[in-house]
Amino acid sequence: MDKWLSHPNALKIISVVVGLLLWAVVHIDPDTSPQTATSSYDTKTIEAAVITTDGLDEDKYVLSAMEPTVIRLDVQGRLTDLMKASSDDDYIVKVDLKDAKPGIQELPLTVDLPKGIDLVQMSPRTVTVQIEEILTKPFELQLLTTGKPADGYIAGTPTMAETAAAVQVTLPKDDMSRVGVVAAELNVEGADKNVVNKRAKVVVYDSDGIEMTNAIVSPETVHVEAKVTPPFKSVPLQVRTTGSLPDNLSLVSVKPAVEEVTVYGDQKTLDELQVYDGVVLDLSKVKESGSVQVKTEPVNGLKGVEPGEITLEVVVAPIVKRTFNGLLIQLEGVKDGTSAFIRAPSDGKMSLTVSGAETVLSELSAGDIRITANVEGLEPGSHVVPLEVDVPAYVETVLGNGQKLAATIEIVDNATAEAGQEETEETGSTPTETPDSTPAVPEEEESGGNTGAGNAST
Secondary structure (H helix, E strand, C coil), rough: CCHHHHCCCHHHHHHHHHHHHHHHHHHCCCCCCCCCCCCCCCEEEEEEEEEEECCCCCCCCCEEEEEECEEEEEEEEHHHHHHHHCCCCHHHEEEECCCCCCCCEEEEEEEEEECEEEEEECCCCCCEEEEEEEEEEEEEEEEECCCCCCCCCCCCCCCCCCCCCCCCEEEHHHHCCEEEEEEEEEECCCCCCCEEEEEEEEEEEEECCCCCCEEEECCCEEEEEEECCCCEEEEEEEEEEECCCCCCEEEEEEEEECCCEEEEEEEEHHHHHHCCCEEEEHHHHCCCHHHHHECCCCCCCCEEEEECEEEEEEEEEEEEEEEEEEEEEEEEECCCCEEEEEEEECCEEEEEEEEEEEHHHHHCHHHHCEEEEEECCCCCCCEEEEEEECCCCCCECCCCCCCCCCCEEEEEHHHHHHHHHHHHHHHCCCCCCCCCCCCCCCCCCCHHHHHHCCEECC
């Protein structure tokens, strides 16, 4: 054995074996299988690693521009590590804006690499950023409608369902000066009823009407509503009465809480309507002065009325009577070419008794009472014509049992009268008239102050 070991060739062989063992001890990878003696290295290129920002005080500043936004990375590492970090998102490139000030500036980039991977090269190594100061200002919110309601309907001015403060708008300082209007839009397309409690987005527009998408608004949405109704307009309110008060009472006044109402209907109906008289007070239910609630009814083709109920302040008082004497009878409807003469009463005047509350009658004068006889269509001759009496509100005409107001009117053809006059002048005779009877009138208590003729001709 000693002879074999001392042989030169044996020593050479032993040296080679020992060298191989030493090499294996140095290069063997303990994390690999026994069959893998070494681990290979490789390189990788990330063409567009996204740059992220860090540390910016977003309450004071905004990053308005950055160039470039991506960079190129060359990295190296074991193949297994490179395969684990297969996504570009695993390579984080940052720019620190903690100490950045408003304006344009160049800042260095840093990179966070996955474990086991080293940076070979980064291009570029800096980035140019623009930082702007931001402002927050309050703006009055305007409410707008878009779209067209259903046929025959109109949309009213939208309102907010809740009481909201002014909208707070946050923008870069330079952009704030370009704000034109802050608005919320309510879509009423095809609507045939009120649009209520609908959430609308608040949008900021510049002075050219272009939406400023970089604006931050608070609140972002508001609840908006709008009335969608048929056409409408406001008209004066006129109260009508029905029924009768107790015999001992008379109206002094009926005053509605509102003087106008809003009526809804088609446009033709509204154009023809001048006054709303759908409020009817039933006097048979009034026993004393006080407030009365009366509903408004959609009369004369109307579709609706607002408010739906009206408060009437009704004042009543004990009834009294008053007589006016010497009230002149006025003629109406005298045809061309004829003349009309009042034959009874002979003086063309009459007395009239009226009733009402004392406060009403105390302010009543003879000039407030109009008595007319309409002779339209009557042929020449003598006619008993009923009289029409027009008295102010809350005043009634008092007539005796079975009494009717009438006058005897004679209609004369002017041409015939002129011919008779000429004949009389030729013969020298004088025509005679037969007195007419005078209808009964109430007992006189006061003289009237009317003016005007009791006879008429045309």
